[in-house]
Amino acid sequence: MNVVAATGTRRFALIGTPNSGKTALFNALTGSRQKVANYPGVTVERKSGTLPMPSGRSVSLVDLPGTYSLRARSPDEEVTRDAVLGRLAGETPPDLLVCVADATNLRLSMRLVLELKRVGRPLLLVLNMIDIAHRRGVEIDLERLSAELGVPVITAAAVRRGGTDDLLRRLDELAATDLTAPGEHGWQAPTITELRAAQREADRIIKLAVRMPAKPDNLTTRLDAVLLQPVIGLVILLCILFVMFQAVFSWAQPLMDIISSGFAALGAGVHNSLPDGLLRSFIQDGVISGVGSVVVFLPQILILFLFILLLEDLGYMARAAFLMDRIMGGAGLHGRAFIPLLSSFACAIPGIMATRVIDNPRDRLTTIMVAPLMTCSARIPVYTLIISAFIPNTQVWGLVSLQGLVMFGLYAAGIVSALGVSFLAKYFFWRDNPTPPFMLELPDYKLPQPRSIVIGVIMRAKMFLHRAGTTIFSMMVLIWFLASFPRPPAGATEPAINYSLAAILGHAIEPLLAPIGFNWQISVALIPGMAAREVAVAALGTVYAIEGGKEAAEQIGQALAGKWSLATALALLVWYIFAPQCASTLAVIKRETGSWKWMAITFAYMLALAYLGALITYNVAVALGAG
Amino acid sequence: MTVKNGHPAKPAASSPLGHAPRGFRGRIDAIAVGNETSGLPEGELERRLIELGFTEGAAIQILHEGAFGRDPIAVRINDATVALRRREAMAILVI
Numbered sequence: 001m002n003v004v005a006a007t008g009t010r011r012f013a014l015i016g017t018p019n020s021g022k023t024a025l026f027n028a029l030t031g032s033r034q035k036v037a038n039y040p041g042v043t044v045e046r047k048s049g050t051l052p053m054p055s056g057r058s059v060s061l062v063d064l065p066g067t068y069s070l071r072a073r074s075p076d077e078e079v080t081r082d083a084v085l086g087r088l089a090g091e092t093p094p095d096l097l098v099c100v101a102d103a104t105n106l107r108l109s110m111r112l113v114l115e116l117k118r119v120g121r122p123l124l125l126v127l128n129m130i131d132i133a134h135r136r137g138v139e140i141d142l143e144r145l146s147a148e149l150g151v152p153v154i155t156a157a158a159v160r161r162g163g164t165d166d167l168l169r170r171l172d173e174l175a176a177t178d179l180t181a182p183g184e185h186g187w188q189a190p191t192i193t194e195l196r197a198a199q200r201e202a203d204r205i206i207k208l209a210v211r212m213p214a215k216p217d218n219l220t221t222r223l224d225a226v227l228l229q230p231v232i233g234l235v236i237l238l239c240i241l242f243v244m245f246q247a248v249f250s251w252a253q254p255l256m257d258i259i260s261s262g263f264a265a266l267g268a269g270v271h272n273s274l275p276d277g278l279l280r281s282f283i284q285d286g287v288i289s290g291v292g293s294v295v296v297f298l299p300q301i302l303i304l305f306l307f308i309l310l311l312e313d314l315g316y317m318a319r320a321a322f323l324m325d326r327i328m329g330g331a332g333l334h335g336r337a338f339i340p341l342l343s344s345f346a347c348a349i350p351g352i353m354a355t356r357v358i359d360n361p362r363d364r365l366t367t368i369m370v371a372p373l374m375t376c377s378a379r380i381p382v383y384t385l386i387i388s389a390f391i392p393n394t395q396v397w398g399l400v401s402l403q404g405l406v407m408f409g410l411y412a413a414g415i416v417s418a419l420g421v422s423f424l425a426k427y428f429f430w431r432d433n434p435t436p437p438f439m440l441e442l443p444d445y446k447l448p449q450p451r452s453i454v455i456g457v458i459m460r461a462k463m464f465l466h467r468a469g470t471t472i473f474s475m476m477v478l479i480w481f482l483a484s485f486p487r488p489p490a491g492a493t494e495p496a497i498n499y500s501l502a503a504i505l506g507h508a509i510e511p512l513l514a515p516i517g518f519n520w521q522i523s524v525a526l527i528p529g530m531a532a533r534e535v536a537v538a539a540l541g542t543v544y545a546i547e548g549g550k551e552a553a554e555q556i557g558q559a560l561a562g563k564w565s566l567a568t569a570l571a572l573l574v575w576y577i578f579a580p581q582c583a584s585t586l587a588v589i590k591r592e593t594g595s596w597k598w599m600a601i602t603f604a605y606m607l608a609l610a611y612l613g614a615l616i617t618y619n620v621a622v623a624l625g626a627g
Numbered sequence: 628m629t630v631k632n633g634h635p636a637k638p639a640a641s642s643p644l645g646h647a648p649r650g651f652r653g654r655i656d657a658i659a660v661g662n663e664t665s666g667l668p669e670g671e672l673e674r675r676l677i678e679l680g681f682t683e684g685a686a687i688q689i690l691h692e693g694a695f696g697r698d699p700i701a702v703r704i705n706d707a708t709v710a711l712r713r714r715e716a717m718a719i720l721v722i
Contacts, residue, residue, distance in 0.1 A: 068678040105707050107680050192670055195677045203682070212706065220708070221690065228701060230694030322710040326695040329712075335699075437672065437715045439679055442701055442708040 010059040010175045011092055012051070013083060015116065016100030017108050018066040019443035021128040024313070025100055025158040026063040027452040029168065036459050039088070044079045044356070053172045062094070068108060070115055071189045074359035084119055085187060095179040096122045098171070103133035103140060103155065104444065106210060110202035111195075113149060119187045122179045123151050126167055130155035132446070137213030145209035159449040220444040224319070233323050240316075241342070244307045248300050248346055248377070255299035263292030281484055282477075290476025291469070293535055294584070297347055298464060300377050304346040305460045306453065308339065308354075313448035318440050325438050331419035332426025333370075334363040335438050341367065341418065344374035348585045350460070352592055360436040366422045368592060369602050372585050373418040373578065375411045381534040382576050383410055389557035390569040406573075413577050417609065479531040479583075483539070497542050502527040516575070516611060517568040517618035517627075526581070533581045567621035571614040578610035644687065644702070645717035651689045653721040655681060660718045672718060679711075680704045681719055 016022040026034070030049025039046045047063040064083055065076035072078040079088065086093025099116055101109030106127075113125055127133070127140065146153040154170050157163030190198065227233050267288045274280040311317050317339060325335030333341075336358050344351030351371040358364040384407075391403045426435075481501075488499040497503060506524030513523050521543045529536030541556045544563070560569070580586060580603045590599040621627065641656035658681060660672050667675075681687075681704060690708065691701040699712045 071674065071678075073675075107705055107707060108678070111678070192673055192677070195674055196682060199677055199680070199682045216706070224691060224701070224708075228691040230692070234694060318710070322691075322699060322701060323693070325699050325710075325712070326693045330695075335710075436667065437675070437712065438699060439675060439709065439711045439715060441679065442710055444708075 008058075010057070010095050010179070012059055012061045012096045012098055012171065012175075013064055013094035014061060014098050014100060015064045015080060015084060015112075016066060016128075017068050017102075017112055019105075019315075019441055020066070020100045020102045020109060021158050022066060022100040023063065023456075024449055024452045025126070025128055025156060025164065026061065027449075027455045028158040028164050030061055031451075032455065032458075034455070034459075036463060039079055039091075044076050046079075051168065051171060053175065054169060055172050055176070057172060057175050059171065059175050061098075067112075069112060069190075069195075070119075070187060074356075076356060077359070084116070084121070094121065096124060096171075096174055098124050098126060099151075100126050100128050102443075103127040103130045104136060104138060106140075106206055107199075107202060108441075110149075110206060111198050113151060114198045114202060115187075115190065117149070117151060122174070124170070124174065125149065125151050125153045127153060127155045128158055129446075131157040131160055131163065136217040137215075139211040141209045145205065148205040148208055159447075159452075220315075223445055224442075227316070227319055228322065233319075237320055237323050240311070244304070244342075245345070247307065248303050252299035252303050256296050259296045259298065260292065263288055263295070267292075278484070278487075282480065285484070286477050286480030287473075289538070290480060290531065291473055293476075293532055293538075295465070297377060298461065300346045301350060301464055302457055302461055304343060305350070305457050308343065309453050309456045310448050313446065313453065315443040315445045318442045321438075321440060322442065329435070329438070331423045332430070332435070333366060333419075333422050334358050334360065334436070335440070337363060337367040340371055341374055344371040344376060347376050347378070348372040348374065348582065349588050350464070352585070352588050355592065362430055363436060365593065365598065366425050366430075368589055369425065369598070369605075370418040370422045372580065372582065372589075372602065372606065373414050373421065375414040375577075376533075376582075378533040378582065379410075379576055381537050383407060383573065385537050385557050386560070386569050386573055389561040390564075390566055410573065410577060413574075417578065421605070421609075476531055479528050479535075483528045483542075495542055497524065497528075497539070515618070516614035517565070517571040517622075518575075518614075519564075519568070521563075522568075522572065529581050531583050533576060536581065565622075566626040567618050570621050570626070571618035574617040575610045575614040578606050578613055580606040580610075641720040641722045643717045644689075644700075644719040644721045645713040645715075647689055647716075647721060649689050649692045649697070649700075651687075651721070653687055655683055655685045655687055655719060656722045657683060657720045658718060659720055672715065676715075676718065679709050680707055681709075687719075687721055 014022055014026055026047065026049070029051060031052075033052070034047060034049030037046045037048075038044065044065060049061055049063075051059045051061050053059055062083070064080040067077045067080045070081045070084060072081040082088040083091060083094065084097060097116055097119070099109070099113050101113070113123070116123055125146075127142075130140075133140065142153050142155070152170075154167055156167040227236060267284045270280060270284045270288065274283065308317070311320070321335035321338050324338040328335055328337055337355070339357065340351045340354040342351075343354050348371050351374065352368050355364045355367045355371070358367060387403050387406050391406050394402050396402050396405055479502075482505070483497050483500050483502040485501055486499060488494070488496045492499060503524050505527050507520055509526075510518070510520045510523045513526075518526075521540065524543050525536050525539035528539040537556065540560070544556065544559050586599050586603060589602055590596060593599065644651075644655075647653075658673050658676055660670075685705050686703075688703040689700050690703050693699050697713070699710050700716060701708055701710045702716075
């Protein structure tokens with residue numbers, strides 16, 4: 001077996017505690033030669049890449065999710081445990097475990113190394129961030145450390161150019177040797193006594209091999225004195241969020257305009273080169289505008305992830321969770337839920353995917369359920385259309401525009417309802433389970449490494465585009481089908497959609513929606529609007545037979561202002577705060593929770609809130625004379 | 628509780644970290660998970676605390692606390708900083 005292994009591709013696995021700089025090291029080692037996929041059956045990312053070995057030998061490196069111990073507590077950590085133990089179905093057990101430790105903070109990593117030793121696979125310890133440790137005056141006796149641990153040790157500085165050369169050479173040498181597992185795989189979950197003993201042993205080794213500087217570096221402490229100050233800290237957090245939103249919404253706009261005019265031009269090209277008929281309609285309205293309506297959010301998602309990755313690498317995200325924990329906790333959410341909910345302002349899909357960092361299943365489920373209530377950017381076209389058509393552009397108290405105020409109110413309503421729903425979920429669903437703990441390491445602040453950030457953002461972009469090309473694409477085709485079949489009869493005068501299945505459905509649900517002030521045109525537009533919220537804008541245009549170019553939205557607004565009452569417009573705004581009008585989000589919820597049940601619950605509660613909210617709004621507005 | 632330079636001025640009984648004020652400096656005397664449930668299986672809270680470095684004898688200091696109800700707290704434990712809620716910190720007895 002070993003003869004075969006020595007000639008075939010070697011598989012090395014990177015493992016380490018959170019904040020050990022493992023991902024930065026992985027990015028430095030594999031660069032753009034990496035692949036992100038999912039482990040079969042679970043929604044845990046599998047990141048792997050090939051190593052550029054000096055000898056040209058073929059070695060693949062897999063980046064396992066960070067963990068403090070093999071005692072898995074979350075799906076991510078289970079993957080790490082099973083991969084290390086060679087129990088993961090469909091995965092060849094790793095030939096070598098490469099354990100990454102933060103050289104400036106060895107305590108927790110040492111205990112993990114001692115635990116990994118018991119697995120009995122070949123093991124190499126990498127002291128990462130050795131440059132920072134040297135600068136701070138931390139002295140590490142590598143020989144002593146290696147002798148005491150019984151594990152080879154090598155240093156690396158992932159963020160420095162050439163900082164991984166030694167490591168790469170060493171890995172190359174190891175790949176050439178016979179990497180037979182020396183012992184039986186005798187790992188068992190350690191008891192409390194064994195954990196204590198292991199930490200004591202780790203502390204003993206550190207005392208022997210590491211000398212900390214007499215004057216510790218206190219930059220992090222000094223920064224935290226301001227950034228974690230109860231009042232100033234929250235104000236700074238709000239400022240950071242403000243800049244982030246500004247960036248997501250204004251910097252992305254020019255790029256989004258380019259993408260949408262690109263898709264429009266593509267559609268027009270198809271329109272001109274194909275004869276009128278089903279094929280043209282399918283390619284132009286189903287494929288190009290369907291995929292385009294999702295891809296247009298790419299710039300926003302990229303900017304959002306750029307900020308998230310920057311803040312994460314800086315070490316600020318854990319602080320944000322610390323500052324927000326009490327506020328989130330009051331609503332029954334984990335401090336870490338802050339990050340996914342924040343992402344949901346751009347799009348609920350990355351937000352729901354980001355809930356993987358929450359280890360407690362209950363906290364994670366609650367976060368997934370309320371994430372779609374945050375005002376995602378797909379609601380913006382709907383909101384701006386209705387606000388500009390129906391809300392007068394006047395100043396309130398001479399300071400703020402009424403339109404801006406309504407927009408702010410819609411965002412606030414989203415946040416308040418998300419917190420409210422999670423509070424109710426805590427009260428009704430989880431009453432018998434006490435709140436799970438919040439415990440989080442606050443890493444030292446570090447300057448982010450541009451290369452690592454760029455790789456991270458590109459990976460996110462690829463994942464998003466992949467989804468837009470598969471799940472979302474098939475949803476769009478389905479909805480195009482509903483809006484196009486059956487075909488209009490010969491000599492039809494009305495828009496084609498008015499003869500379609502969507503129209504039949506729209507008319508069927510119209511009596512249900514009449515109490516909330518929706519006419520049949522809105523009901524019909526809501527059917528294709530299930531694909532994505534902003535599709536409803538175009539669908540309204542289609543129903544009212546407005547041929548769209550770039551100025552379509554304005555024309556639709558003018559047409560609506562003449563056709564709807566203010567009460568109907570307000571009811572539709574409130575409907576959009578809550579309504580589960582996004583097939584992709586529902587698909588992601590199904591995938592991330594692994595069950596139809598939670599998708600159905602989310603759909604049902606959002607629909608109920610939307611109906612109730614719109615009903616109240618419509619009737620109050622009519623009573624006030626806006627009918 | 629008079630504590631100077633990390634050494635108790637006189638032998639003092641240990642008290643829960645969850646009650647200690649910001650700026651407190653001391654050592655961990657014991658990890659004692661009480662009856663108040665943490666929502667975790669038995670022994671799990673103790674394991675997690677140990678895995679984050681809360682072991683007997685470790686030097687500990689409360690660096691920061693949250694704006695509301697002085698919760699959660701950020702503690703320096705040897706050379707690392709960890710955030711946790713006061714409720715879980717009740718299981719950490721310090722002197």
